[in-house]
Amino acid sequence: MLKNNPENILVCVAWPYVNGEPHLGHIAGNNLPADIFARFHRMVGNNVLMVSGSDQHGTPVTIRAKEENTSPEKIADKYHKIWSKTFQELDFSFDLYTKTGTENHKEIVQKLFISLNENGYLEEKYSEQPYSEKSQMFLSDRYIVGDCPHCNSRTKGDQCDSCGKDFEPIELKNLKSTIDDSEVTFKNTKHIYLKLPEFQKSLNEWITSKSYWRSAVKNQSLGFLSKGLIERAITRDIDWGVEVPLKNYEEKRIYVWFEAVIGYLSASIEWAKSSNNLSQNKELWKEWWINPESKHFYFQGKDNIPFHTIILPAILMGAGEYNLPYDVVANEYLNFSGKQFSKSENWAVWVSDFLKEYDSESLRYYLSSIMPESSDSDFTWDSFFDSNNNELVATFGNLVNRIQSLIKSNFNNVVPQNKNLDEIDNNMITDIKKSFESTGNFLEKRQFRNGLKEIMNLAKLGNRYIDQKEPWSTVKTNSQLASNTLWVGANLISNLGVLIAPYLPKTSVKISGMFNIKDNAPEWKYREVKAGILIENIEPLFKKIEKENKS
The missing domain is CATH 3.40.50.620 (HUPs)
Incomplete structure (x- = not known):
């Protein structure tokens, strides 16, 4: 990768x-x-x-x-x-x-x-623009409301919220200013317009070629083009903004x-x-x-x-x-x-x-x-609390804490030696390495939820691995088996720290510190922890949150 x-x-x-x-x-x-x-x-x-x-x-x-x-x-x-x-x-x-x-x-x-002006894509035009006498100001589309000329629904701007059809603001009926609820009139004023229709064909060909865009993005864009582009004013009768670099436009802004x-x-x-x-x-x-x-x-x-x-x-x-x-x-x-x-x-x-x-x-x-x-x-407080407690604390944090505690109590906080890993151990290492490719592919494709699921699936797999290997028990009868399990466990933690870095940068830094790794920006690749490294005691990565009534 x-x-x-x-x-x-x-x-x-x-x-x-x-x-x-x-x-x-x-x-x-x-x-x-x-x-x-x-x-x-x-x-x-x-x-x-x-x-x-x-x-x-x-x-x-x-x-x-x-x-x-x-x-x-x-x-x-x-x-x-x-x-x-x-x-x-x-x-x-x-x-x-x-x-x-x-x-x-x-x-x-x-x-x-x-x-744009020198290349012939701008032109000056006069038009009727909405104006509030009460506020003594021209109004942008978002600050006027009226009845749609097509379906009579109350709507803002230059596109109906109900029927979706476009119109000029002057076509709205019973116009009001949303700023002060005053009546809106129209005044003649000159502006500079961008000749968008001249880009219609080029934009259509360019957008059509984007096979990897999200469907909603591509469909909305092509739908916008299908209605036909119109010239759009790029200046306004306001005094707050970037000055227009033309004579006789000193009172207007871009x-x-x-x-x-x-x-x-x-x-x-x-x-x-x-x-x-x-x-x-x-x-x-x-x-x-x-x-x-x-x-x-x-x-x-x-x-x-x-x-x-x-x-x-x-x-x-x-x-x-x-x-x-x-x-x-x-x-x-x-x-x-x-x-x-x-x-x-x-x-x-x-x-x-x-x-x-x-x-x-x-x-x-x-x-x-x-x-x-x-x-x-949808954000809800209950789902936030569950996310923290049942996923971050119970899955990710618990795995790190279990492995750290077992190494501390049985191997004096030193990553143990690995020797003759068995099939289950090797499969766990293989799964860790594969996670870089699978998670990376999702991130390349801008599928961030799926990328996070891959990382959390690896953490769940790690918990099942520890449960299956039972190092707390095997350390009493076969120290090398327990050593192998906890060496794999240490590498599982190390690489979860790398994988989670784009999502949880502080957590990644804490995990690096656990193994005395000073690099706060790890490379996207398998990071092996060698036997003999002294593990630094770290506080639990995440804290359980008591549910509250946030209504």
Whole structure:
């Protein structure tokens, strides 16, 4: 599984709006799978660059600023710090987590804007846009609600939540602003539009060729294209965001949906110029963005699919020199007790609250086990408690504790000598080695739940092996048989520590420390523990959680 010829792997993680704290839905949907994927590819020897950042320019930020009677900049900085701290506490291994408010991001966005304009993919048009007289502001689609012109259902934006049909906002009846419930009028205004129809054929051919994409991603993208692409405005009548690099557009800003997806490129360039890039080669970002052999993986929620399969590729095609996504790894939604997580309705489990009571490793494990890869999944407190107690503690932790205790009590904490292993011993070693290939194949395919199941199946197999061999009994009658069993057991623990590293990095480090292995980033291969090594006593890896009523 180790790479003889390392690949350049770019891991791009969705940029969150920083208008509030992160909840568990954000973590399970894109950040955790991206981190597992990045860690795995580093272990197999690939050149990984994992980037993301805070989307500071979205309308939700300006609304939150009004609610808190402060500036968008202060709100964006406040929540950027909170998100950054949360990601550190969850051990996400970003090479750079930045924000859209940097000069570097502004420079790169404006550069692509100018390239698209020079290449003939932008045009100026006048249009009627929704406006709130009460708030004295133009409204984006997400902040207007009205009756669908097709089915009369109450809906937001430019696509009906009930019948799914598209329309122009001006076609909605009984329009209201969701910000202040005021009536909405329309005002004529000029904007710059991206000529998306010119990319229709290229995008269709490109997406059709992606045989390895998740079916939901590919089908949604082709369905979007089947309706026919229309020109989309990429500027807005707002004063918060990246300035438009054109004359007579000083009062407008670049629309956030255009600007934010360029963040993956701007973050890569920022990383190359930063001290995080140990090579100090400021052009190193090109190895991921210009080198055609590199692969880009975009980890998103399903609501972001068109932005990364249609909008971003069109921008990159139009600019003319950058690599397109290799895969858009979009998850479904993680719900909370049967209802969708919602910031606005305060229906969520906030990460900061969770980590005050429970360990980050327990959270990473549970969310990995229920990751909404192909359908929505559900977080419940009972299933979290069961996951920790019945799987992490009773299966994985118990195996480590049993083997460690037996070596301590019978061999003075020293890994015993192995000699003439029997068939059962050799089969156990073979199963350990096979787990690297089977688990690795699942991780390569972005099937993280299946990868975790493989690791836990190995732990279950290990417990059955110890039960079958009964070293606590054989040590009294045949010391060498017990030695062989516990040597195999020590190697089982060592390699579970390697296999679990992408999912539970702290646990992996603890297991390495148990055998006095200083490498906190092991390679993805069988790691043998030699006889004679003194085992360090470690605390139980996981603690049982008493069930609480969290309703």
